Amino acid sequence: MSQINILAIANHPEILETIIRLINQQETWNGIPAGSAEEAETVLRLNSIDLVLLGVGVDEEMGERIVSLCQSMDPRIVCLRHFGGGSGLLYSEIRHALAGG
Amino acid sequence: MKNSVLHPAASRFYADHGWLQSAQTFSFHGNYDPQRIQFGALRVLNDDTVNGGKGFGRHPHDNMEIISIPLEGTLEHEDSMGNVAVIRPGEIQVMSAGTGIYHTEFNKDADVPVTFLQIWLYPDKLNVPPRYDQREYASGDRHNRFQQILSPDPDDEGVWIQQKAWFHLAEFDMGFEAKYELKIAGNGMYVFVIKGDVEVDGQTLSTRDGYGIWPESTVSITAKQNSSLLIIEVPEKW
Numbered sequence: 001m002s003q004i005n006i007l008a009i010a011n012h013p014e015i016l017e018t019i020i021r022l023i024n025q026q027e028t029w030n031g032i033p034a035g036s037a038e039e040a041e042t043v044l045r046l047n048s049i050d051l052v053l054l055g056v057g058v059d060e061e062m063g064e065r066i067v068s069l070c071q072s073m074d075p076r077i078v079c080l081r082h083f084g085g086g087s088g089l090l091y092s093e094i095r096h097a098l099a100g101g
Numbered sequence: 102m103k104n105s106v107l108h109p110a111a112s113r114f115y116a117d118h119g120w121l122q123s124a125q126t127f128s129f130h131g132n133y134d135p136q137r138i139q140f141g142a143l144r145v146l147n148d149d150t151v152n153g154g155k156g157f158g159r160h161p162h163d164n165m166e167i168i169s170i171p172l173e174g175t176l177e178h179e180d181s182m183g184n185v186a187v188i189r190p191g192e193i194q195v196m197s198a199g200t201g202i203y204h205t206e207f208n209k210d211a212d213v214p215v216t217f218l219q220i221w222l223y224p225d226k227l228n229v230p231p232r233y234d235q236r237e238y239a240s241g242d243r244h245n246r247f248q249q250i251l252s253p254d255p256d257d258e259g260v261w262i263q264q265k266a267w268f269h270l271a272e273f274d275m276g277f278e279a280k281y282e283l284k285i286a287g288n289g290m291y292v293f294v295i296k297g298d299v300e301v302d303g304q305t306l307s308t309r310d311g312y313g314i315w316p317e318s319t320v321s322i323t324a325k326q327n328s329s330l331l332i333i334e335v336p337e338k339w
Contacts, residue, residue, distance in 0.1 A: 010163075012161075012163065012200065012201040014161060014201075014203070015161045015163055015201050018160075018161050055163070056163035056164055056200060056201055056228065057200065057228060058227075059227060059228060060227070083144070083163075083164050083165050083223060084162055084163065084164070084165045084198075084221065085161045085162045085163035085164070085165070085198065085201060086160050086161055086162060087130055088129055088130055088145065088221070089129070089144065089145075089165075089221075091130065091131060091133065092128035092129070092132075092133040092138065095133045096128075096133070096135060096138060099135060101135055101138075
């Protein structure tokens with residue numbers, strides 16, 4: 001199975017680190033962190049991203065900006081809101097999104 | 102039109118971590134079923150039993166309303182806001198994770214397991230300041246009546262959360278009938294049978310069964326045995 005690149009955006013460094021660690025525990029998932037919209041935009045321009053997690057600190061406006069950017073770059077990029085900040089929901093959120101849910 | 106979803110106790114996910122036995126109504130951690138994601142704003146309903154002296158080490162949360170209701174035993178909470186607390190049956194704990202919080206939850210007793218319901222609801226507002234609260238409620242106040250233990254209103258009974266949701270506990274004697282009236286038309290109602298046998302609008306439920314329903318306004322509940330219930334009213338969309 002090919003690698004799935006997941007950009008996680010959150011402004012809480014410890015939570016972001018946790019999310020990336022959890023993503024990278026899955027063999028075919030590769031987590032890439034971004035602490036701000038600017039960092040996220042840079043990552044999106046420099047990498048082939050499959051899925052974007054909009055985490056803590058990403059407000060409605062910033063979320064819409066990221067989603068618009070993703071759609072303009074590659075409509076196949078899936079953007080979803082991450083809730084909970086840990087492993088409880090993370091895996092099913094990602095699996096659900098990758099399954100087209 | 103009335104829609105409903107039945108979650109028999111035996112259909113829940115089970116996770117055995119040795120120190121933790123967890124029965125999960127909805128997809129959680131490594132368990133995933135696209136048909137079992139949520140009931141409206143209700144995202145997690147875990148029925149957890151933690152061995153004596155064990156617990157959940159320091160871990161983060163954000164943007165989630167997390168409610169714990171101990172059923173047996175004693176749970177000790179510590180969080181990054183400096184809260185240190187113990188909760189027991191007859192109390193409810195709420196953690197509004199908002200912009201981020203770290204916490205631990207341990208069984209305070211070295212020998213006796215603690216069983217508690219761990220419930221997560223999506224918040225209706227993102228990135229709010231984190232908040233912790235716990236309340237004690239009188240057990241007599243739910244005998245053959247609905248006892249409100251949670252609402253969206255800080256001035257109302259029980260704890261409050263960042264969502265238009267209400268929780269009620271009830272302990273009904275066998276044969277007792279009651280009608281639950283929705284607080285907000287269009288909300289869903291999820292009945293979780295803590296113990297006993299009940300009939301909810303004609304649907305028979307037993308211990309640890311869950312039943313979600315989108316009623317028009319009221320729901321009839323009849324106890325077929327002495328029964329203990331948790332009723333969760335949540336919006337379908339927010």
